[in-house]
Each structure stands twice: as structure tokens, then as C-alpha cells.
Amino acid sequence: MILVTGAAGKTGQAIIRSLSASGFEIRALVHRKDHVAPVTMSGADDIIVGDLSDLPVLKEATRGAMAVYHICPNVSPHEVEYGRKIIAASQWAGIGRFVYHSVLHPQIQAMPHHWAKMLVEEMIFESGLPFTILQPAAYMQNLLGYWDTIISGSLQIPYSADTLLGMVDLMDVADAAAIVIGDPKHEGATYELVGPDRYTQTELAELLTNILNITVQIEQVPIEKWEREALSKGLGMYQVDTLVAMFGYYDRNNFWGNSTVLGWLLGRKATTLKTFLHRHLS
Numbered sequence: 001m002i003l004v005t006g007a008a009g010k011t012g013q014a015i016i017r018s019l020s021a022s023g024f025e026i027r028a029l030v031h032r033k034d035h036v037a038p039v040t041m042s043g044a045d046d047i048i049v050g051d052l053s054d055l056p057v058l059k060e061a062t063r064g065a066m067a068v069y070h071i072c073p074n075v076s077p078h079e080v081e082y083g084r085k086i087i088a089a090s091q092w093a094g095i096g097r098f099v100y101h102s103v104l105h106p107q108i109q110a111m112p113h114h115w116a117k118m119l120v121e122e123m124i125f126e127s128g129l130p131f132t133i134l135q136p137a138a139y140m141q142n143l144l145g146y147w148d149t150i151i152s153g154s155l156q157i158p159y160s161a162d163t164l165l166g167m168v169d170l171m172d173v174a175d176a177a178a179i180v181i182g183d184p185k186h187e188g189a190t191y192e193l194v195g196p197d198r199y200t201q202t203e204l205a206e207l208l209t210n211i212l213n214i215t216v217q218i219e220q221v222p223i224e225k226w227e228r229e230a231l232s233k234g235l236g237m238y239q240v241d242t243l244v245a246m247f248g249y250y251d252r253n254n255f256w257g258n259s260t261v262l263g264w265l266l267g268r269k270a271t272t273l274k275t276f277l278h279r280h281l282s
């Protein structure tokens, strides 16, 4: 039995689908009762509804599990607290493998949500738990969050057109998760998971133009405008400040990594952005 936390998000459901397809039995920790049906559909065998801040719930969830796949909610101000508690519950339960869904380059202090994951990684090293850490780049699937705008011909970005970004297909990440979680040879490993190509935003707009057969133009949104709109849509202050810091980092430094490890883990070339986009369209 593998416990997956943060199970109802896009990451959690992708991981559950992949673990389930590989034959693992899955227990999912979800936040709300209305998450039970979609997570069951994704392949979870057993579901616990509860909060990652609740240690007794985490003990109930880890009891009898052979492994934990820990996914913290995205851009959470509580990443370190949740990390500390799920590590404590995993120690209590004596689980055989703790897999942490981290992020590419958690070492970057200028991005608070990355740095929080660095602190959780440090706690994992000190926990004595048998661990594997996965560090995915930004998902290609994030593009689908503003797909309507893209197919209306506008790539709206709060950083410059020259910004070079590498992404990864979440399905490749989920396949890698299913490969590492039950195999002792991946114990104690930290793996960066990145797709094989990287694009400036100008090149991305060109790729979208070619694939969609419409003209997709870049519209650089001033960061103050992005901030106002995010707040008006109800995004919290911590999330807005953190994402503004992330966009600033992207703008100054680019954000990409190396795909060799992901290809090695999967035993095939990782999915290119072009292939991902064609798959989405079909």
C-alpha cells in the first residue's frame, strides 16, 4: 500500500493513475469529501479525508503503508510544517520509502516556494527515512491553464519574451514516480526531472503558431497588472508575492535543467513539448 498525499490535485491524480497502472495498491489523503469520487476514478483503493496539518490523521494514513508519496499543495505557506508532520508520521509508521515531490532547483532562495522545499529535503536527510526525492521542472500541462487565451492567439506572460524555460510532461514525471517508488536501487537518490527541450517565449509562440495553425503573439503583461488580476481572482497574498518573485527570477535568470536523468529513468527519451502539444490536440 502506498500513501499519496495532496492526492486530488493535478499532480496527485497523475501519480495515482501511474502507480495504479503499475499495479500498486493506493491509499489517498484528500482534503475534502468531494475529492473522493475523482480520486477513486483515478485509481485509489482507499481514501482518507483529512488535513496535512493534522498529525493523528497522518498517523492513521501512514499506518501499514509500505511507502509514502508526499505532494504538498502548490505554493503553500505551510510546506515546511506539512513536511515536518508527514515525516514524523512516516517515522512513527516505519514506512519503507518516503518519496518527496520537490521541485527543480529548490536551492533558489529568491523563490520562497522552492526554498521551502529545500528545507523539507534537509529534514528528510536528517529523518533517517529511506527516501527518494523527485525534482520536476514546471509542467507542460501548466500551458493548459491558459489554453483559451492561447487559442485566441495571445501568449500572455509576466516576464520578457527572451525568457528561456524548460518544462516537463507531468505524465513522464508520474511514470518516473512509479519506477522509483518500489525499486531499492533508487533509495537515497535525488533526481531532477526535466523535458528534453527549452524555448524562449518567442520560440514558444512560434511553436504554438505552427502547431495550432493560427498566429499566436506574445503579450507581456506588466507585473503590477498580473498582481492586481491575481488578487481580484482570490489568490492569497503569500501565493501572489511568491509567484511575483518566481516570475522575476525567470525574467532575470531563465529556468531550465537537464533531461538526461529523466530519459535514463524512463528508458526512453522524455516527451518533447511538440509531442505533448500534438497529444493534447488529438
Ligand SMILES: NC(=O)c1ccc[n+]([C@@H]2O[C@H](COP(=O)([O-])OP(=O)(O)OC[C@H]3O[C@@H](n4cnc5c(N)ncnc54)[C@H](OP(=O)(O)O)[C@@H]3O)[C@@H](O)[C@H]2O)c1
Pocket (backbone or CB within 6 Å): 006, 007, 008, 009, 010, 011, 012, 029, 030, 031, 032, 035, 050, 051, 052, 053, 071, 072, 073, 074, 075, 101, 102, 103, 104, 113, 136, 137, 138, 139, 142
Ligand atoms: N505545477 C508545476 O509546474 C509544478 C512543477 C514542479 C513541482 N510542482 C509541485 O507539485 C505539487 C503539487 O501541485 P498541484 O498543483 O498538483 O497541487 P494542488 O492542486 O495545489 O494541491 C493538491 C491537493 O492538496 C489539497 N490540499 C490543500 N490544502 C491541504 C491541506 N491542508 N491538507 C490536505 N490537503 C490539502 C488540495 O485541496 P483543496 O482543493 O481543498 O485546496 C489539492 O487537492 C506542489 O508541491 C508543487 O510545488 C508543481
